[in-house]
Amino acid sequence: MAKKPKILPPMQWLEPRVRLTRALSLVAFASLVLLVVVNTLFFTDLHGARSWVILGVQLVPLALVAPGMIGGSARAHAWMCFVLNLYFITGVEAAFDPARALFGWLEVVISLTLFVSALLYIRWRFQLDRRLAGEGSV
Numbered sequence: 001m002a003k004k005p006k007i008l009p010p011m012q013w014l015e016p017r018v019r020l021t022r023a024l025s026l027v028a029f030a031s032l033v034l035l036v037v038v039n040t041l042f043f044t045d046l047h048g049a050r051s052w053v054i055l056g057v058q059l060v061p062l063a064l065v066a067p068g069m070i071g072g073s074a075r076a077h078a079w080m081c082f083v084l085n086l087y088f089i090t091g092v093e094a095a096f097d098p099a100r101a102l103f104g105w106l107e108v109v110i111s112l113t114l115f116v117s118a119l120l121y122i123r124w125r126f127q128l129d130r131r132l133a134g135e136g137s138v
Helices: 011-043 051-071 074-095 098-132
Strands: none
Touching: 011 051, 011 074, 011 098, 051 074, 074 098
16 A cells, blocks of 8 residues: 655745744854853863863864755754764753853753754755655645
């Protein structure tokens, strides 16, 4: 028995959601980068380590997916969801240290916001692409 074709949401419903989730993803992405940079440069005790080395290690995963995120690639948003696990784990770890609790909770909230907005962008972007290809009309 063949699968019934799925009815996709109308384009008028998808387009504003794709724009909103993409914008929210980019704002959360920039916020995460800014939070990591500010925390590393001004609040973290590096015990004599060079700050640019520490920042480089922390920002390389984000830098790898940044071009695709900025370009609006749904696949780059998917990879961002995998990369975000590193920052979420770091945030949870920092949240339980009283000296770094604020940074930790901010990192957790920003990474969760980015994760959810990126997932919704991926879903709605692929639905919009399928709709633009003429699929999903019954």
